[in-house]
Amino acid sequence: MIRIERRLTESRWLVVAVPVGSLIGAAVLSSIILLITGHDPLATWGRLLDGGFFASGAMSATLVSATPLLLTGLAAAAAFRMQIWNIGAEGQLYLGAIGASGIGIALRDQPTLVVIPAMVIAGLIAGAAWAALPGVLRAYTRTNEIITSLMLNYVGGLLMSYLIFDSHSYWRDLSTFTARVFPQGKYLSAAASWPSFAIGGIVIPLGLVLGALAAAVLWLIYTGTRFGFEARVIGDSRAAAHYAGIRTRRKIVAVMALSGALAGLGGASEIGDFRHVLDPRGLQQASFGYAGIVVAALARLNPFAVIVVAILLGGLSNAGFSLQGATFPAGLVGTLQGLILFCALAGELLVRYRIRLGGPARTAPPATTPSVVEVA
């Protein structure tokens, strides 16, 4: 019989050893697959690292991919820390994109210093408002926020498509004949293009800088403020929060809004940094919101770790594009990426749970429920 038991304490060395072990596991598993399919594992690994991080321009491309992941990862981490399961970063990102592009179009004649802050704020507010919906439902009617926030992703996606494809909305470009036949959004003015910063040949988008800033702010909020303290107590024990006189419901709405604001900023950055137009298909294909959940989980909800993980995953997805080719099918790229993610997440389980073979579970003290999952 195999049992999986929750560890009473998380040992320090495991926190380091497990990620290393997961990487080795991923390397071994993917090497087997590569050997079977007739590829040289070492060379492939080399190309993977090269394509993701070391080739000329690779790091800049990786940071582009990492920017939305960072913001949606922070969005997920902000909510998950309070045990509020906001699965709606995807939809909140769409709304952020709608808000930021709308303001960008409206202020097209204004200077950069006006347009960009306005876009940032619009993204934050739109994302926050969209997340506040499931937040309010959760807090005041006890509706499951996982379901409502998830469902709102589809609503957000459809809204975005409606604005461009199914209506003559403010966002849609109707200025030319082609634009009327092949629907597309209005492009933003040059003043609405977010600046980037080049350091040592690596181009850093403004969105990434804002994301890193947001990570620091999030960390400060959670460790150094009353708000963060209350959120931590609520996340740990609703009963204890109620006992300590904490107004749980308002806090749930606030944390959802904070989470949504971060995802909305991700949407604004997609518009301002990269796309410069509301692009429903591109945004929906990217699935940044869902990827952000993986980022937050791998980072163990630590905002600074979210930065690192977002860059690593950004690199992994970019490397995939460069691996892909005549002799290296896309399916195999996906398999490798999946294996690496799988090993990383499986390792995460080992930090918190132990696996015991045979024998009865050690009895837990009577006051606590033994959280034992039997796999038989």
Next chain:
Amino acid sequence: MVAAGQVPAVTMRGISKRFPGVVANDQVDFEVQQGEIHALLGENGAGKSTLSNILTGLYRPDEGEILLDGKPVTFHAPRDAIAAGIGMVHQHFRLAASFTVAENLVLGHRDAADRGLLLEPRVVEGRIADLSQRYRMPVNPRARIWQLSVGEQQRVEILKALYRGARILILDEPTSQLTPQEADDLFQTLRLMAAEQRTVIFISHKLEEVMAVSNRVTVLRRGRVIGTVMTKDTNTRALARMMVGREVVFTQKKEGPAPAERDVALELRGVSATGDLGTPALQDVDLTVHQGEIMGIAGVAGNGQRELAEVITGMRRRTAGSITVTGRVTRGGNPLEAIQRGVAYVPDDRLGTGVAPSLSVADNLVLKAFRGPPISTRGVLHRRRIRANAEQLMHRFDIGAASAETPARQLSGGNIQKVLLARELSSRPRVLVASSPTSGLDVGATDTVRGLLLAAAQAGVGILLISEDLDEILALADRIAVLYNGRITGIVERQHANVEQLGLMMAGAAVA
């Protein structure tokens, strides 16, 4: 009915079970004859549940052996005990609410009635009909569990055990959620089962029903067997004495003059409240606690104690009446209001409610004080002051923790309680509600906690001490109120209190 010299159906010999900081069972010897209804009597925390969990294979004893019909057995898991013919009916039912009665009975159970994956509902239903007729437990096998009353659900639990071939049936506090009529029906069923040579172990802390249904009684106190007696040779008075214990183990006595002349700290007038299920839990409670007074609330758990503590501390809304703290009526239903009025609370659910278990000792020590200076100003926490506060309180209250950053859940029960008391008492409260403050603690920690309560009373705090431990109440309280069925059934001065009388009042017996 109980033949002498017969090999007992169940023999537990020298059973000991220790949990961190607690000895739940200490060299327990327990014997049950076939065909008898044997009551296991004791207060909460006396070790009844641990003993039954050992017999049903949920726990393994640290020492001792179990014999069924004279043959030694070892249970590695509950299914071993089920296979040996032991069935357990838990206080909180373990039924799948959206399944039918018949489905619940076969759930997780394999026998001839099912062929492979397909259930044979008619066969199962037929057997259920047989069993329920035989033991007068009418229940519709096709009804879904959520449609049934609590009493009916209990019948399903009993039928489930019988269906799985239980010869020995253990019922844990089976009447705690039943109406008197349902309880009578249950007793009838149990007698029928005993008459058919099945063995019933009846766990309870209610004296009257033990007298009504059992053949013999074994009394547990603090994990030890106090004695086994024939029910016909005893009475509620004697059992109460055995259960609560006459000797006062702890020597601390509350000193001194009657605080009744001092100002009123807490006053309840006609307070009513409902329980979690919306049923009345408190009815028309009048209570006055003076400054420096310890008012003991005696009573068996589930008679409104939790609701009483919660209405006073704002965690539950009252449905009627008024609560006055140091002369001002509270709005109620708001824990923050109570905290700001100086009502401190040591809840009985220490680890889940009293502390945030994953947060550090330091954070838990400011769980209520984090709102303002000196711990925070304008919404910003001062980590250094949190740490200094922790170090000071850990020293003053002798809290045994590796460091101030240790998560609270890693502490022993006694140290968690010290964290709670340190936090609550350092807030300079006017009123302290302490719920079962020493349950589950070892002797040393119990002594410390009682000392802290007495010191707080000396300092003028009005204390409401809710406890099932009569010894504790007799040792600490100035006055004692008994709570039964949500009502205060009597208030006595400590000098005039007598264990037997209190024990009877707690068990709901009318006192002349």
